[in-house]
Amino acid sequence: MKIPPAPCPLLPCLSMFLLSLLLWSVLWSATPVHAADVPRYRITIPSGMARQEPGGIVRFFGAATALLRVRGLSILVDPGTDGALSASDMAGIDLVLLSNPDWSGLARWGSGAGWGGRPVVAMAGTAERLRSHGIHSVYPLETWEGITVRKGDTRLRLTSMPDPLGMRPARLAAMLDFGPSCRVLVNHGELSADEIGLIPQRFPGARLALLRQAGAPLLLAMEQDRREPVPAHAVAHGESYRFGSPTCQ
Template sequence: MMLPSVMDGADFQHGSIFFVGTATVLVRYAGFTILTDPNFLHSGDHVHLGYGMTSRRLTNPALDIEALPPLDLCVLSHLHGDHFDRIAEKKLNTALPIVTTRHAAASLRRKGFTAPQGLKTWETATFRKGAATLRITSMPGKHAPGPLSLLLPPVMGSLLEFQTAGEHTALRLYITGDTLIHEHLREIPRRYPEIDLALLHLGGTRILGLMLTMDADQGVEAIKMIRPRTAIPIHYNDYTVFKSPLRDFQKAVRAAGLEKKVVYLSHGETYGFEVPASRWHQQGRGTTAAAEAVRPERQAPTSYQSATATSATNGDGRRGSGISAGLALLGGAGIGAAIMYWSAPQKMAGGSRSGANGKSIPSHRKGSAVERKPSGRF
């Protein structure tokens, strides 16, 4: 699918991951703005998980859906209420491309969405925007042990490969989806031995005593199996069914000696990274440069002068960097000109937008002042 280009062109050097909450993040790289698993319910709201079961949200999202920047597409791991909620169903643009499972794509079409792309495992959807190409490949996922997986919606992981006009891969991002550790995951590092970033869906979700998402120990096992240069845990502490808190994962990471591989984000925080020119400015170098490391940056909480920062709690008492601060940091990745697909019926151009808790959120503008603190190499 060809997406409308931005006037400033693709930026292959800088990118960012903004953590909204649960499994919802904004990925910005190479001119693309990608939303994952949209969940914008607030603390106290309930989601329906099927078979009469519900779960209560314990946290607020870092921003409300109306405050999203213009979107190019959405990546959806599966159709559960904590991954595609009633707010997303009502307020996302129905023309927004959504890459997901075939099961979810069929359901979304019945709900009026016109551009879902359903994938089987290892199938790929391709998007082009200016000089950049984005390949999204469905990865194996298993939401429950044994035959019980047949009672839950099919789930997929996603591998996002960002390529230059010369078809050189500048960045690989793996999103696990709501999977447990299972044998088919071992095929991922065999096919893709070089993965730069991995977003791990954790939480140790338990329903009727059965674990349905990775807990702390499985999260560490996933890092060892997939071998990403950097891993970021998400999908933790947000709902009552999440029984494995982030602190358990942090303890397991320390015990495994993997501290240098893991970055922790609070709601509203951004992880910025820099990709070496050798991976996207090839000049005939060939594909061996793809194995070179990416330079990540941790963007510290920094608020616009025109907005008041607020905090979000992550369920274990840790405070986020604030809505205004987090969105200010997103500006560092550059959003440029308007894009065709919008997250809400009204266009949100200029001025400020209302975020979670009704606070003012500044507009995204390229060149915004951002405090950047390098955190090492992948």
């Protein structure tokens, strides 16, 4: 006749349970999980009939506005108040990125009519102010939070980043990742020469940086075989600058 096992005393059993729970939690926390690995938002944009050109193109307008087109997906960065963009440029915009919390375009774009309800990515602290001015399709991001955007077979991963010194910025620094050869850093705040020199180390995957210095746009290209960022050729307003491989791989 089989003798059933004696019941486990309460205190030792409880201790073993707590020890197992503690060990499980330690092992779980040891697994590296970054906030940016799990995007906060996901947006799918209809592909429509838009022409998909290879690689990426960036154009500057006014003092700080940039228009970024990568394989059929168009992002308008910090639209200004000078109205330099044409109606045809605005017609193809899929996403708006506001890197400046003190953005001064509310007087012109406050109703949101110029964007036609397009999604707007901004810092978390500016979302309510934008909504109060009639811009309701706002996706606020804290540092290290991300958003994934798909349009046809083009995929964008946009992540809010710390500044080149590793600090959480007062303005939004963002990495726009379309693929290894088409990763673009956007940073609105003024950077010193030393901070610009840190970009390749702080953002090793970036191939292009859209910066603002002394109220004017500054475009930097990062080459794989160099440790220092190199200025791209002069960027005239409205001039197109091509970057990345045709497939962004």
